[in-house]
Amino acid sequence: MSSVSPADELSAPADFLSRMRHTTAHVLAQAVRELIPEAKMGIGPVIENGFFYDFDLPRPLTESDLSTLEARMKAIVKENLPMQKFVEPREVARKRCEEMGQLYKVRLIDDLPDEAEISFYQQGDFIDLCKGPHIESTGRIGAFKLMSIAGAYWRGKAENEQLTRVYGVAFQKQSHLDEYLNKLEEAKKRDHRVIGKTLKLFHIDDQVGQGMVLWTPAGAAVRQELQTFIGHELRKQGYHQVFTPHIGKLELYKTSGHFPYYAESQYPPVIDREFLKKLSDEGCTCGELANKLESGDIEGYLLKPMNCPHHIKIYASERRSYRDLPLRLAEFGTVYRWEQSGELNGMTRVRSFTQDDAHLFVTEEQVPAEVQGCLSLVRTIFDTLGMKDFRVRVGLRDPDSAKYVGDPANWDKAEKACRDAAASLGVPFSEEPGEAAFYGPKIDFVVKDVIGREWQLGTVQVDYNLPIRFGLEYIGSDSQPHRPVMIHRAPFGSMERFCGVLIEHFAGAFPTWLSPEQVRFLPIADRHIEYCEAIKTRLVEAGVRATVDARSEKTGKKVAEAQVEKVPYMIIVGDRDIEAGNVAVRHRDKGDLGPRSVEQFVTDLLAEIAERRLSPA
Structure with a gap:
């Protein structure tokens, strides 16, 4: 056994948090082994905000076990045990893991290349196979919390053993942990699956299929407003609207490269009936058919995974001149991807989705200006929706990967166009090799929401390759x-x-222009309903989504319900309002705004909607 000083393993200070979280995972493993000595350890990597560790256990863990484990972990931290690394030859290391009963660690050793260093880390009497790095001692661990228990397959493969995964989070300071936990609580309140059900924005039904969103009238109103908004911007930029089928011949996607190379993320093809009959007549077995499916040696159709091949065919449908370019084709096109059931998540991870897609066919000289036009469109959307905190990610090819198609010289030009465009935005951007699409580099917009979470939304891609594949x-x-x-x-x-x-x-509290229901009239008594209906009709004719709550309920209850349902404006009408030709205006966020003349309310409301304000003036 050759010892190595932990000081030799210290990385740059910026890496401290990652090393601390890794060390916390080892402390968790030590606590689990003390609680359940028969526990077999899998892997325990660092993840965003924390760590996890996988175990093969003789019994299930419970929520009460988490409290017990967390208490023991805190005691181990107090002991301030040094994290000591040592290296052993392969056979010695393998024997050590066998004697410890850690057969998953033996498998890990067997998977390592011959030249790999095989190292262990020890804190107190606990030893774990690990390449590190770690912090000097358990005493330097900050604030942490065990969060949940889940199932996980060994090495992520469904054919392997199912293990128990324990998730935890760790931060340098208790205040940072408290802030994170508060954000989690806020995120739960904002969960779109819960709010979507409460506000009746969308529905997912098992008989329709998981990952298939049914847009209800309220949700459809939000979607339609967004489509109208971007449609207006597209017309200003000279886009042409097109419509294409939801399905296409396999030959189309073979040419584009989407099939069979990305078959695992697509629905199985619909095999042509005549081709299937021919195979049957030839005595084709199920195994032979499966091989043909895998190789792509079949005839049939595919639910479209992308809109681009269809738009390419529109471009190719007639002779084009340089005077026709740029040609900008846009479509709200629905595409289909086969996502694993465990990855589906409400509306944010689905199997059928509609893209606000467009493909621009341009000369090489037009690329910089057209990319800039695309970026300005994204910024207009973010500015209108108040999403001003975002960064840009430039996805480049990985030169060591065989995933990417086309001439390296064209890739160089496309990547330069993306870099230059990203640099012009004046916001932080990063370059990420290996994140390009198979046909070209891309610019992704990563937006930070009001509670600090990041979401990848808009994208722009420069592509020299598909025009070559289709001979455009x-x-x-x-x-x-x-x-x-x-x-x-x-x-x-x-x-x-x-x-x-x-x-x-x-x-769920959309700005007025996006809200499914923008105004709700609340007559105090039945004699006030006719007055409310007249104003409502005027608003509806002007394009406002307005209703009248004519139920025989107390006004306070009506107001409370409208507040829960996130209606921006509640208009309360009684005798004095009718006599004065007024309405009593209440706003969802600003409360009672007092009486206003009908004319003033209508004028202010229509201006707020037309200008797509985020809040009333």
Whole structure:
């Protein structure tokens, strides 16, 4: 055994939090082994805000076990045990893990390349196979909390053993942990699945299928407003609206590269009946059919995973000149992806979603200006919705990966266009190799919501490759054929995901222009209903979503219900209001705004909606 000083393992100070969380995972493993000596340890990596550790246990863990484990972990931290590293030869290390009964660790050793260093870390009597790094001692661990218990397959594969995963969070200071836990509580209150049900914005039904969103009238109103808003901006930028089918021939997606290379994220193809009959007549077995599916050697159709091949075919449907470019084709196109059931999450992770998609066919010289136009559209959306805290992520190809198609020289040009455009925005941006689409680099917008969570929303991609794969051309000013460049862009991304994020960002209290119900009239008595209906009719004719609550309920109850349902304006009408030609205005957030003339209320309301204000003036 050769010892290594922990001081030699210290990384840069900026890495302290990661090393501390890693050490906390080891403290958890020690506590579990003390509570359940038969526990077999899996892996315990650092994750965002904390860590987890997987265990093979003889009995299930309970919530009360978490309290017991957390108390023991705090005691281990107080003991301030040094974290000592030692390295052993493969066979010695393997034997050690076998003698400890840690067979998952033996598997990990067997998976390591021959030249890999095999190291352990020890705190007190507890030893764990680990490459590190860690902090010097358990006493330097800050504030932590065990959060939950879940099931997890060994190495993430469903055919392997199911283990028990314990999640925890850790921070340097108690105040940081408290802030994080407060944000979690706020996030629970803002959960779009809960708010969506309360406000009747959407529904997911098992008979329709998990991951398939049914937009109810209220949710459809929000979606339609967003589509109207961006549609107006698209018309100003010279886009043309198109519509394409939900399904296409496999040959189309073979040419684009989406099939069969990304078959695992797509629905199985619909096999052509004549082709299927031919295979049957030839005595094709189920196994042979499965092989043909995997290789793509079949004829049939596919639920579209992307809109771009369809838009490409619209471009290719007629002869194009340089005078026709840029050609900007836009569609609210529904696409289909096969997401694992465990990854589905309300509206933010679904199997069927509609993209505010567009594809721009441009000359190479037009690329910078057109990318800028796409970015300005994204900024207009974020500014209008008050999402001003965002960063930009430039996804580049990984030069060591075979995933990417096309000429490296074209990739260089596309990546430069994305870098230059991102730099021009004046906001922080990062470059992430390996995050490009298979056909081109991309610019992603990562938005921070009101409680500090980040969401990847809009995207812009520069693509030299699909025009080559489909043989697209335009006739240049020299009367010779040239290859266009494609720009893919979706400012909202997915309408489902974007609306799910908006629900949580606004906690269901949408600004008036987006609210499913913008005004609710609350007549105090039946004799006031006719007056309310007359004003409501006027508003509806002006495009306002207004209703009258004519129930025989107390006004206080009506106000309370409208408040819960996040209606921006509650208009209370009694005898004095009618006599004066007024309405008593109450706002969801600002409370009682007092009496106003009908004319003034209507004028102010229509101006607020037309200007898409985030709050009343």
